[in-house]
Amino acid sequence: MSLLCLGLEGTAHSFGAGVVSSKGEVLSNIWHMLSPAEGGIHPREASRHHSDMGPGIIRRSLEEAGISHNEIQLVSFSRGPGLGPCLRTTATMARTLAQKLSVPLIGVNHCVAHIEIGCLESGFEDPVTIYASGGNTQVIAFAGGRFRTFGETLDIALGNMLDVFGRTIGMSFPAGPSIERKAAEGVEYHQLPYSVKGMDLSYSGMLTAAKKLHLEGVPIADICLSIQETAFGMLAEVAERAVAHTKKNELLLTGGVARNNRLTEILEGVAERHGASFHRVSPPLAGDQGAMIAWTGILQHQAGDELPISDSHVMPKWRTDEQDIIWRRKL
Numbered sequence: 001m002s003l004l005c006l007g008l009e010g011t012a013h014s015f016g017a018g019v020v021s022s023k024g025e026v027l028s029n030i031w032h033m034l035s036p037a038e039g040g041i042h043p044r045e046a047s048r049h050h051s052d053m054g055p056g057i058i059r060r061s062l063e064e065a066g067i068s069h070n071e072i073q074l075v076s077f078s079r080g081p082g083l084g085p086c087l088r089t090t091a092t093m094a095r096t097l098a099q100k101l102s103v104p105l106i107g108v109n110h111c112v113a114h115i116e117i118g119c120l121e122s123g124f125e126d127p128v129t130i131y132a133s134g135g136n137t138q139v140i141a142f143a144g145g146r147f148r149t150f151g152e153t154l155d156i157a158l159g160n161m162l163d164v165f166g167r168t169i170g171m172s173f174p175a176g177p178s179i180e181r182k183a184a185e186g187v188e189y190h191q192l193p194y195s196v197k198g199m200d201l202s203y204s205g206m207l208t209a210a211k212k213l214h215l216e217g218v219p220i221a222d223i224c225l226s227i228q229e230t231a232f233g234m235l236a237e238v239a240e241r242a243v244a245h246t247k248k249n250e251l252l253l254t255g256g257v258a259r260n261n262r263l264t265e266i267l268e269g270v271a272e273r274h275g276a277s278f279h280r281v282s283p284p285l286a287g288d289q290g291a292m293i294a295w296t297g298i299l300q301h302q303a304g305d306e307l308p309i310s311d312s313h314v315m316p317k318w319r320t321d322e323q324d325i326i327w328r329r330k331l
């Protein structure tokens with residue numbers, strides 16, 4: 001008998017609800033992203049967005065899945081990491097639903113969910129994962145019962161760097177897609193700080209230098225090309241070392257920045273050089289959405305995990321490598 005899980009995602013700018021079966025079928029996946037006219041994301045505004053939009057998104061998700069409330073057998077939610085007010089709003093909806101429907105509640109690590117939905121889609125069993133989004137940039141691989149972070153950004157995330165640069169030159173949020181389009185028109189590469197420290201990365205120096213190029217009158221298309229080539233090259237270097245040292249033969253690209261074709265092309269090259277298979281998570285499952293939370297909720301539930309409501313506080317700083325991945329123990 002297949003089990004149905006409703007997963008709620010609400011760590012930052014997006015609120016999503018997805019229904020996934022224990023056979024791994026994504027029955028629905030509805031989300032909405034707060035996109036402020038100007039400025040960045042304010043945690044309180046984002047949490048208000050989630051409480052305003054949440055009930056409607058959940059209803060639409062159930063409709064699209066063709067099920068009623070009482071067919072949900074499990075409720076999971078993104079417990080962290082993320083912005084406190086957003087996490088609390090989402091957790092409140094998940095607790096209310098779990099209690100009302102008398103079904104188990106599962107707390108899911110957002111970063112782990114990005115990996116697990118990628119594994120579901122690709123059929124990968126044990127990849128090196130590049131997780132690049134608005135809030136995170138990590139190179140992760142499973143070792144000793146946990147998803148270990150082999151390398152990560154020491155300051156801002158790759159997506160955040162793109163969004164902030166885009167905002168400086170008048171692009172709307174999220175700027176990643178516009179930068180990708182502009183970069184395709186670029187002709188001349190301009191040097192930007194290439195900052196890889198061991199297995200870690202730093203993107204803030206590049207952001208400052210790119211803003212400076214803009215003030216100096218360098219064409220926007222050339223700056224976008226230079227940002228992409230430098231930033232993605234740095235990530236590829238760390239990814240390549242992770243693949244070489246772990247000797248894993250799968251490379252997975254997940255998170256919102258996985259929508260970028262140039263980054264995909266560069267990482268494909270890395271995988272090819274090391275005889276590894278490559279998969280880029282498809283656009284609907286790459287960014288923040290509920291299906292990944294639902295699927296990971298199912299994996300945790302099947303391994304015996306359950307979160308008592310009294311213990312279900314949110315964990316804004318919950319790191320990827322702080323959770324025992326009990327459903328993968330055998331690896």
Ligand code: AMP
Nearest residue numbers: 133134159174176256257259260287288
């Ligand atoms: P997430 O935080 O996972 O929801 O992903 C959102 C992030 O992905 C934002 O920082 C976007 O700018 C970025 N993003 C989306 N599409 C692209 C793209 N085509 N190229 C680069 N970044 C992108």
Ligand code: MG
Nearest residue numbers: 133255287288
């Ligand atoms: Mg994310």
